[in-house]
Amino acid sequence: MAPSEDPDESTGPRVLDNRRDATRYRVLVEIAARQPAVSQEEIADVIGVTSQAVSDYVRDLVDGGFVEKRGRGRYEVTKEGVDWIITRTDALSEFVSRVSDDVLGSVDVDAAVATDALEEGDDVGLEMRDGVLHAVPEGGSAATAVVVTGGEPGEAVGVTDFEGVVEYDPGVVTVVPVPAVTEGDPPSPDVIRDRATEADLVAV
Incomplete structure (x- = not known):
């Protein structure tokens, strides 16, 4: 050779x-x-x-x-x-x-929950429901996109080629930092409990 x-x-x-x-x-x-x-x-x-x-x-x-x-x-x-x-x-x-x-970098793909069975190439509308982006059959939505990975109802699908602005109701987010025990005094458990009680959704 x-x-x-x-x-x-x-x-x-x-x-x-x-x-x-x-x-x-x-x-x-x-x-x-x-x-x-x-x-x-x-x-x-x-x-x-x-x-x-x-x-x-x-x-x-x-x-x-x-x-x-x-x-x-x-x-x-x-x-x-x-x-x-x-x-x-x-x-x-x-x-x-x-x-x-x-x-x-030029291909912006996001995830949305399908409300109906969707296939690659479908045009969909985008709606925010309970803080989660949903892909719905196009019609009446202020924001639209194109499906790049299909799925069944309730599954996450990939969407791209966004147009418009997703309509949603602004909310309030409360963040309580909890440092490591070696980095400072942690917040009182009562404070964390009170914040959690007042919130609709809690994430750790």
Whole structure:
């Protein structure tokens, strides 16, 4: 198996382009984690390929100058190999950050309780009932959304593409902080009991 590119090539393999480049990257990372005593069988178990496949990848990495063989079962990643791992890992990190920030960050999904059986793609209205957001068949609601994960009545469904403002009655929330016994004097149990008695809902 010939190396797919020269260690000095600026672009190198993009590890997400195909399975071979992704496996090559993982094999090199596992060698770096285990060096100098490297068990190809262990690497095969970790990444889910055969020992023969790992042997072929190791030979490829040695021929490419990424790994140096020190003896039977003993390998060390070269400076070129370390640089290769760093550049590919940086590229992967940038890609993951872009997906997290630009892609997933732009998809605002919330949960609502279905009042009827709902399917993905259904248009629904949003209503606040007893402090819980509900998804109802569209009609008459000031706020609307689109279902992204369906469900049966009473189940939580995912909704997105919000429009409008959910109508609700403002309420009052009382918060009683209870510090750890080592951080100060806790409030009197009578105070907590009185606050709990006055509240419609209590959470801990």
